[in-house]
Amino acid sequence: RPKNFPPGPTPLPIFGTIFSLNLQNPLKDLERCYGNVYSLFIGSTPAVVINGFHATKEALVTKAADFSGRPHYTLISDFTKSKGLIMADYGPGWRARRRFSLLTLRNFGMGKQFMEDRILGETHYIVEQLEKSAGNPLCPESIFHNAAANIICQVVFGRRNDDEFIKLMIHPVTEMSNLITGPWAVLYDSAPMIRHLPLPFMRVFKYYENLVKDLINEHRKTRVPGEPQDFIDCYLDELDKKGDFDPSFSEEEMIVCILDLHFAGTDTTSNTLLAALLYLMNHPHIQGIPFAEKNIKHITQRMANTVPLSGPHCTTKDTELLGYSIPKGTLVIPNLTSVLSEEGQWKFPHEFNPENFLNDQGEFVKPEAFLPFSAGPRMCLGEGMARMELFLVLVTLLRKFKLIWPEDAGQPDYIPTFGITQTPKPFHMKVQHRAHKDGAY
Numbered sequence: 001r002p003k004n005f006p007p008g009p010t011p012l013p014i015f016g017t018i019f020s021l022n023l024q025n026p027l028k029d030l031e032r033c034y035g036n037v038y039s040l041f042i043g044s045t046p047a048v049v050i051n052g053f054h055a056t057k058e059a060l061v062t063k064a065a066d067f068s069g070r071p072h073y074t075l076i077s078d079f080t081k082s083k084g085l086i087m088a089d090y091g092p093g094w095r096a097r098r099r100f101s102l103l104t105l106r107n108f109g110m111g112k113q114f115m116e117d118r119i120l121g122e123t124h125y126i127v128e129q130l131e132k133s134a135g136n137p138l139c140p141e142s143i144f145h146n147a148a149a150n151i152i153c154q155v156v157f158g159r160r161n162d163d164e165f166i167k168l169m170i171h172p173v174t175e176m177s178n179l180i181t182g183p184w185a186v187l188y189d190s191a192p193m194i195r196h197l198p199l200p201f202m203r204v205f206k207y208y209e210n211l212v213k214d215l216i217n218e219h220r221k222t223r224v225p226g227e228p229q230d231f232i233d234c235y236l237d238e239l240d241k242k243g244d245f246d247p248s249f250s251e252e253e254m255i256v257c258i259l260d261l262h263f264a265g266t267d268t269t270s271n272t273l274l275a276a277l278l279y280l281m282n283h284p285h286i287q288g289i290p291f292a293e294k295n296i297k298h299i300t301q302r303m304a305n306t307v308p309l310s311g312p313h314c315t316t317k318d319t320e321l322l323g324y325s326i327p328k329g330t331l332v333i334p335n336l337t338s339v340l341s342e343e344g345q346w347k348f349p350h351e352f353n354p355e356n357f358l359n360d361q362g363e364f365v366k367p368e369a370f371l372p373f374s375a376g377p378r379m380c381l382g383e384g385m386a387r388m389e390l391f392l393v394l395v396t397l398l399r400k401f402k403l404i405w406p407e408d409a410g411q412p413d414y415i416p417t418f419g420i421t422q423t424p425k426p427f428h429m430k431v432q433h434r435a436h437k438d439g440a441y
């Protein structure tokens with residue numbers, strides 16, 4: 001334990017502090033014992049967990065240059081070779097690819113209308129499937145996972161998932177998520193001697209990479225330069241412009257960028273939608289049209305002008321990290337979940353209550369501690385797209401249906417399964433058409 005390192009449970013040789021973690025909800029208990037900044041050992045690798053708004057903002061925004069790197073020698077960074085977006089080192093190459101990807105998703109090849117059309121098209125399929133089972137309980141999981149996957153696949157690959165494509169593209173994402181958070185990853189990260197062995201799970205990564213290579217080659221044959229139909233076309237246009245001179249935009253970088261967007265854009269959005277359904281069904285008064293209509297208007301207006309948190313907003317409390325010494329290169333885990341229910345930051349920190357986002361005049365406001373997309377230079381690159389998806393899908397469903405928790409479903413379990421994204425436990429839901437007088441269309 002380096003001198004003046006944040007406090008934490010005592011590590012064991014080889015295993016580090018893994019046995020101190022409650023695997024259901026690994027970070028919560030330790031926060032209670034050790035406060036906002038504490039340390040763990042993942043095998044013999046020290047790590048620091050940061051909780052709460054002030055410490056998180058201090059690290060990710062005020063000291064962004066020190067806290068925006070990525071760990072090396074983990075399963076996932078070895079696979080991506082620190083290329084692409086998510087696991088790329090903080091530096092000019094990552095910055096150029098991030099800028100290109102953001103502009104492409106936002107303005108260039110695919111503007112707002114392009115996204116909206118694809119999202120609404122997919123929302124139509126969701127509605128169709130829900131209509132078929134109106135009045136009867138159904139398990140919404142696959143409907144929403146497929147919808148989110150279809151949206152990102154159309155944006156990145158220009159393809160909606162037919163049955164064959166679903167098998168090809170969705171299954172490796174699920175397998176990869178399980179691998180990255182499963183026992184193989186822990187073993188890989190804590191036992192360097194196994195890294196050069198032909199480990200069985202490497203097959204999944206290779207398979208996923210080869211799929212993307214094939215899709216890029218297909219695009220090369222059919223594309224019309226300058227008339228991009230999807231992200232791959234946009235990237236190929238960019239490669240044409242840059243020639244072989246810019247290593248930040250090589251084909252290898254392109255493959256990892258595409259994998260990153262596909263991976264980051266799938267379970268994140270679908271699990272958020274599923275969590276929203278779970279809460280809305282169990283808080284039916286919040287689904288009410290008068291409430292929704294009033295606030296949907298405000299939210300629509302605000303969506304256009306929402307500015308992400310950026311630049312230092314220091315207060316005297318922003319010094320929580322300073323008391324400790326966190327050596328350069330230490331793995332740092334910002335626990336965003338802790339900020340989202342932090343006492344003192346929210347009117348009702350432990351409640352699903354839209355009042356958390358309304359000011360005294362009933363207008364929509366975005367509290368500073370609303371950080372589900374993180375903050376600072378590494379904050380989510382797909383935030384705009386994700387917000388558009390969440391908004392269009394949920395508003396369409398709320399206008400069309402009443403979402404009902406089935407009578408025999410028992411008490412809802414709000415505790416998500418911990419993983420790369422937090423996944424609500426499987427549940428059933430019922431939908432019922434809203435009458436026209438309720439404002440349905």
Ligand code: HEM
Pocket residue numbers: 085086087098260261264265266268269272336372373374377378379380381382383385386
């Ligand atoms: C509700 C949906 C989503 C949530 C809650 C979410 C959340 C996040 C968070 C917290 C990060 C920062 C992770 C870190 O610090 O390493 C992140 C990064 C990222 N997200 Fe999202 N995300 C969502 C949807 C999406 C979508 C739809 C896309 C793709 C279009 C996307 C692409 C990315 C990428 C590429 C990064 C890495 C950015 C970088 O390192 O520069 N995300 N996301």
